[in-house]
Structure formats: C-alpha cells, structure tokens
Amino acid sequence: MDGHIVDERPQLPAYLQKCLDQLPKTKSCEISPGSPSSVSLQYIKALPSRRHQYASLLLARHQLTQQLGECPGPAPELILQRAVIYEALGCSELALADAYVSYTLCEVALEGPDISDLEPVEPNGDPWPTSEDSTVALAHKYRSLILLCRSALILGCQHQAKLWIDDLLALKRQLQTAEEKESTMPHEAAVDEFCDFWTIYTADATLKNSVSELRKCPKFALFGQSQRQVYPWNDHEPDRMSREALDEINGKLHEAAPDLEVEISVLPTLSAGNGPSGPEASSQLGLYAKRDLAAGDTILEERSVLTAIRPHGEALCDACAADMETIPSGDRRYCSGCNIPFCSEACYSLAKRTYHAPNEEAEETDEGYPPPQTPFCPGTSGNEDIHVLGRAESSTTPEWDLYFLLLSRTMQMAETQGVHPLDLFEIKYLWGDVSPTPTLDQLPSRTGPKTLPYSVRHHVELPLQWFEILMHSRVRCRPYSKQWLEKYDWWIIQTLYAKSRGVADAQQSTWTGKPEVAAVHPLWCLANHSCNPTVTWKPSGVRNLTVVTEKVWQSPSAGENAVPWTGIKAGEEIWNHYTDIHEKDVRERRARLQAVLGGDCRCDRCTAEASLDR
Known part of the structure; x- marks a missing residue:
C-alpha cells in the first residue's frame, strides 16, 4: 500500500511541503518530519x-x-549521514564533498589540529573522541572512505578514487581482527562493502567491475564530470x-549597450537527444538589435569585477584585469590598505563597493x-x-585554477555586499x-547527464581551505555553521561552477602561454554562441562587442545568391563566439565547446559541417 507523511510539519520550506502534499494520503506508513526514523536510510x-x-x-x-x-x-556523524542521503538522491558530487569533510574531521581527531582548523563535535555539541580513543574515529x-571511493568512481575521478581505495584497503587491514584476517582477504571484503549502496536511480556504474578495471589501469583520469542541475531545494534560481x-537586465543593458535589448530566444537543447522531428528546443535569453x-560598430x-587573475601581483588591474603597463x-590607483593595483578610479571605487x-x-x-x-x-x-x-x-592545472578563482571572487562579492x-x-x-529539477510527477529513472567538468581539488579541497x-x-x-549552510553549502558551490563554466572566457599569458585571466561579463554573455x-x-x-566586418x-x-555582409539588421539576434571560430x-570545435555549452554546438555552421562529415 502507499505510504503517507503526516501533516504535522514544523516550518518546512515550500518545495518540500509541496512535495509531501502530493503524496497519497493513506495511513499505511506515517513519517513525522521531526522523528528520527525520517532520516534513516x-x-x-x-x-x-x-x-x-x-x-x-x-x-x-x-x-x-x-x-x-x-x-x-x-x-x-551528521555530515556523513547527509552524504549517504545525497548518494541515495543521485548527487554524487555533494556526497563526495560531505564525505571529504567527514574524512578530514576524522584525520583531525587522529592526527591533531595540523590537519585542519576545524574541530569535530558530537551532534549534541560535546567534543568528539580524541586520538587517545581512536576506535570511533577509525x-x-x-565509512567516509567508502563514500569517497564510490563517489569519485561514479564521477570519473579515477586517480583520486585509486588513492582512496588504497587508503581504504590499508585501513581495513588495520581494523580487522586476527580471525577476520585469516578468513577473508581485505581487498575482497572492502570491495563488497564498497559496492553495497542504494540510490533511487539506476546505478551510474557497475562498481565492482569499475574497481577491478581501475586496479589494472596503467593511467588514471585526473578529472571527471558531474551533473549540472537545479537542485530541488534551490530557491535562488x-x-x-x-x-x-527582462526589465532588470534591460535596465543594466541600457547603460552598457543602448542599441541592444534582451529578449527570449529559442535554441536547440544541447544536452538532450533528438526528438522525432529533430533537435528539441528550449527558451533562453538572447541579445537583439x-x-x-553597421559592420565595425x-x-x-x-x-x-567578476574576474580571476593568476598570479596575484602588479601586472594586472585587480578588478578588471587590464594590463597595468598600458595605464598612465x-x-x-592602489588600495589604501594592501596596495593592490587598479587601472582607474572607476575600478577602485567599484572594487571597494563590491568585493574589497x-x-x-x-x-x-x-x-x-x-x-x-x-x-x-x-x-x-x-x-x-x-x-x-x-x-x-x-600548478599543472592553470585553467581549473582560474575557475576556482572566479568562485573565490564570487564569494568575496557575496560577503562584501551581504547577499x-x-x-x-x-x-x-x-x-x-542545467538538467530539469526532478519532481514527484516526473521522477526520471536515471540521473541527468554529466556534462560539468569536475575536479575534487577545485570543487571541494580548495573551497574548504578558503x-x-x-x-x-x-x-x-x-x-x-548556519550562515555557511545558507550561503555557501556544497550545492551552491556546485551551482556556481555550472554557471561560470558556461560563460567565462580565459586569456593566456603572453609570457608563459598558460591561462592567466578569466572573467564573467553578465551582459556580454547574454549573446548566444555561434x-x-x-x-x-x-x-x-x-x-x-563589435560587429564583424566579414x-x-x-x-x-547560398551559392551565387549569397547576400554581401553589411551588418546586423534591427530585430536580429546577436551571435557571439566562445571558442576559436x-x-x-567541426569535431575539434565541438569538443572545445562541450565543457562550456554542456553538449554539441548546434549552430548552423556546425550542423551543416557535421552532416558533410558523416
């Protein structure tokens, strides 16, 4: 029979109350929002x-x-419980983050405060067992390592998964009694526990085979991929x-581009498959004339100021990344506190108001x-x-570092502006x-496609250190803390990465050839890619943005009927470019755009050239 979650609910958020209200109202299975059983997997x-x-x-x-x-x-204990719930919800990226913090707190208890400045506590606030009583922490x-290994494998971070699996096997040997060591091999016992998990979605991978293949693999993938999704509890979208x-955006746009306006544009859905009549479409924002x-305008x-700069120093304006050597x-201007450089009074004033x-x-x-x-x-x-x-x-990952620095600047702006x-x-x-938010009426059998590049170091380790x-x-x-959970929880960090990955552009250093600067221009990126x-x-x-001359x-x-290019006509959409056009x-262009767009580019040029390439 169907279950029922009773109506006595203390101040539940709207998304959750709506979800619970949609369940059939029978009495075969009652769950009170305040009862311990409601968090039992x-x-x-x-x-x-x-x-x-x-x-x-x-x-x-x-x-x-x-x-x-x-x-x-x-x-x-609470953090690891939440990691298990995230895993059951198919959110491996969030399960990994919570499990990583849980693991780190265990290391603090076992090795001391040099590991982290965080101090673990019991759910009631009492101090957690110290290294003198290591049984609980070990x-x-x-348990934390098991979740870390599973999540890393599902996300495709093979290198990190291998390191954690080795740690898991070593710890298994340490925890086993002499009798257990004689009766079973640590590797087999650990793998069995490692593969014993549950999710409401079809499994992302056959984990036992993944472990076996990983241990034979001569080269491991350092980076993986995760979902881009609007999480059900995200009420900031x-x-x-x-x-x-549209009115708010056009108000800002009027100052930067008085001859443009934002309107709704219908584009092919990049992450979905083709429907019976061709590519599925979705509504997006676009810039229009x-x-x-005229050409050249x-x-x-x-x-x-949403910029990322490496290295941090005198060469570039801290706000907009302008080359300081070209500035009279x-x-x-220089910060009156720490002396970091700005190219103009406009940038310095903007920085003081927004992030510094x-x-x-x-x-x-x-x-x-x-x-x-x-x-x-x-x-x-x-x-x-x-x-x-x-x-x-x-660093051997300068491009990834820039995305983390964009995240860092975003959080600086949020803290400075109090939003x-x-x-x-x-x-x-x-x-x-992003993939659609799951609902009770449309609960898919599988999680959404993994198209967001993912790095344990940049998505978890560096933000935690920050x-x-x-x-x-x-x-x-x-x-x-309560404020951190409200403003900076792991799902927020994941969402910020999904947003910036689709619109940020990187600039290479003229000295090293490595990515040195990245920036997000929210009005500039309203122009869709072609x-x-x-x-x-x-x-x-x-x-x-300048109109192309050709x-x-x-x-x-088009053949001989091709119309000479003279510029953009009133009412036409503005088409920007996010890669080397x-x-x-076409295969190379599409590959470069995958991380940005979340799927194959389906502009007229790519569609035509791909059809000839078959």
Whole structure:
C-alpha cells in the first residue's frame, strides 16, 4: 500500500511541503518530519514507492542540514549521514564533498589540529573522541572512505578514487581482527562493502567491475564530470523568462549597450537527444538589435569585477584585469590598505563597493588575519593565505585554477555586499545548461547527464581551505555553521561552477602561454554562441562587442545568391563566439565547446559541417 507523511510539519520550506502534499494520503506508513526514523536510510528504502522514497530523502536532507546548522561545530556523524542521503538522491558530487569533510574531521581527531582548523563535535555539541580513543574515529574514517571511493568512481575521478581505495584497503587491514584476517582477504571484503549502496536511480556504474578495471589501469583520469542541475531545494534560481527579469537586465543593458535589448530566444537543447522531428528546443535569453548596426560598430562596453587573475601581483588591474603597463601612472590607483593595483578610479571605487573593503589601519586579529570588517584586505602585514589559494606558479592545472578563482571572487562579492552569491546580478541570470529539477510527477529513472567538468581539488579541497581561512576573520563563515549552510553549502558551490563554466572566457599569458585571466561579463554573455558569429571581441579590461566586418563561413547552399555582409539588421539576434571560430574541424570545435555549452554546438555552421562529415 502507499505510504503517507503526516501533516504535522514544523516550518518546512515550500518545495518540500509541496512535495509531501502530493503524496497519497493513506495511513499505511506515517513519517513525522521531526522523528528520527525520517532520516534513516533503512526506513526510507522500505517505503512502498519511489515517490515516497524521493520525498523522504528530501525531508531527511532538510532535517540533517537543520541539525548541522544548530551544532556549535561540524559534527562528523551528521555530515556523513547527509552524504549517504545525497548518494541515495543521485548527487554524487555533494556526497563526495560531505564525505571529504567527514574524512578530514576524522584525520583531525587522529592526527591533531595540523590537519585542519576545524574541530569535530558530537551532534549534541560535546567534543568528539580524541586520538587517545581512536576506535570511533577509525571506524568513521572507514565509512567516509567508502563514500569517497564510490563517489569519485561514479564521477570519473579515477586517480583520486585509486588513492582512496588504497587508503581504504590499508585501513581495513588495520581494523580487522586476527580471525577476520585469516578468513577473508581485505581487498575482497572492502570491495563488497564498497559496492553495497542504494540510490533511487539506476546505478551510474557497475562498481565492482569499475574497481577491478581501475586496479589494472596503467593511467588514471585526473578529472571527471558531474551533473549540472537545479537542485530541488534551490530557491535562488529566478525565472529568467519573466517580465521582471527582462526589465532588470534591460535596465543594466541600457547603460552598457543602448542599441541592444534582451529578449527570449529559442535554441536547440544541447544536452538532450533528438526528438522525432529533430533537435528539441528550449527558451533562453538572447541579445537583439534595436536598430541597424553597421559592420565595425562597437555595440557594447561592459566593466566587470567578476574576474580571476593568476598570479596575484602588479601586472594586472585587480578588478578588471587590464594590463597595468598600458595605464598612465596618473590614472593608476592602489588600495589604501594592501596596495593592490587598479587601472582607474572607476575600478577602485567599484572594487571597494563590491568585493574589497580597504583595511586602511592594517588591523589584525590575534591570529594575524584581517579583521571582520575588512576580511579580504590584509593591510600591510596581515595574513594573505586566502589570496594564495589557486595561484601557485608551479600548478599543472592553470585553467581549473582560474575557475576556482572566479568562485573565490564570487564569494568575496557575496560577503562584501551581504547577499546570497546566487542572488548577485553577475550570477543569477547566467544559464548553466542545467538538467530539469526532478519532481514527484516526473521522477526520471536515471540521473541527468554529466556534462560539468569536475575536479575534487577545485570543487571541494580548495573551497574548504578558503572557508577555513575566512572563518578566522568571520566566525560565522565556518563550514557547516548556519550562515555557511545558507550561503555557501556544497550545492551552491556546485551551482556556481555550472554557471561560470558556461560563460567565462580565459586569456593566456603572453609570457608563459598558460591561462592567466578569466572573467564573467553578465551582459556580454547574454549573446548566444555561434561558430559563425555576427560580433567579435578581444580580451580587455572593459569588454566590448563589435560587429564583424566579414563572416567566417558562408552556407554552401547560398551559392551565387549569397547576400554581401553589411551588418546586423534591427530585430536580429546577436551571435557571439566562445571558442576559436577559425578552427575548421567541426569535431575539434565541438569538443572545445562541450565543457562550456554542456553538449554539441548546434549552430548552423556546425550542423551543416557535421552532416558533410558523416
């Protein structure tokens, strides 16, 4: 018979209340939102339908998040319970993040505070067992490693999975009694436990085969892929097609590009398969011309502080990344606290308002960190650790580092302006090519496609370190505090990566040839991509869009009837470019665009050239 979750619910969020209200109202299975059984995975697995299981998993995730926010410190048991719930929901990227923190807290208990500045506590707030009583921490570490290994394999991070599997086997030997060691091989026992998991979706991989193949593999993939999705509990995703959204965007656009306006554009759905009548379509935002725009006209000029720069130093403006060597000395400005450079008074003023309050008195906390009122300006001698993350000159992953630095700048902006990072204008209308949010009525059998490039280091390790530093300036930003869970929880970090991956552009260093600068220009990126664009641009401190003087491709079907290019006509959509449009191999172009668009480019040029390439 169908189950039922009773109506006595204390202040449930709207998405969850709506989900629970949709369940059949029978009495065969009652779950009270406040009861311990509602967070038990065993109880949820026994529910009579996937709809009840899904609703109960959402409820369990909500309850555990609330409990974590009420703890005076991070509680490993609650964090690992939430990781298990995320795994059952098919959110391997979130399960891995929680399991990683749980694992780290075990290491703190076993090895001491040099591992992390976080201090683990019991769910009731009591101190967690120390290294003098390692039994609890070792058992918890083992459970955490199992989730880490599974999640890393499902996400395709083979190198990291191999390291954790080796740790898991070593720990299994340590935990086994002499009798157990004689009766079974540690590898076989660990793999059996490792493969014993449950999710409401069809399994992403045959894990036992994956483990066997991984241990034989001579070369391991360092990076994987995760879902781009609007999580059910995400109430910071506005209706991008609403009149209110269009009015706000056009208000900003009027200042940067008075001859353009944003409207709704219908584009092929990139991550979905073809329907019976061709590619499926979806509504997106696009830029349109309000009047005729002649070839060579500059039609947009936009200054943005959502930038990432490596290395951090004198060469580039900290706000817009303009080359400081080209700026007259009289126009340059420097932070009155830490002396970082800005190309103009406009950039310095914008930085002070949006992400970098100057620490003019060079104040410090007792530990040498910047004070709460200026957490991102170390003054003349304060701790600069937060600015070092992601900027190692020896890094072999400079492109990935830039995406982390964009995340860092976004969080600086959110803290400085006192807003949720997903509510920043620079972020909230960005399209992340996300999969639809699952509902009870349309609960798919499988999770959405994995098209977002994923790195354990950049999605989990570096953000965790970032907040471990920030919490010394602002205690409320400690990971798993109530404010952190509301503003910076792992699903928010994952969402920010999905949004920035689709729109950020990178600029290479003229000295090293490595990616050095990335930026997000929220108005510039409203122009959708085409490999036969009608506008072009160059990396610069202030981003421009200029109408092309000639098109790079002409449809073979046009033949002698091809119309000479003179510019963009009033009412036509503006087509931007997110890759090297002079690359002639359509397969190469599409491969480069995969991480950005989340699927194969289906512009007219790619579609025509791909049909000839078959």
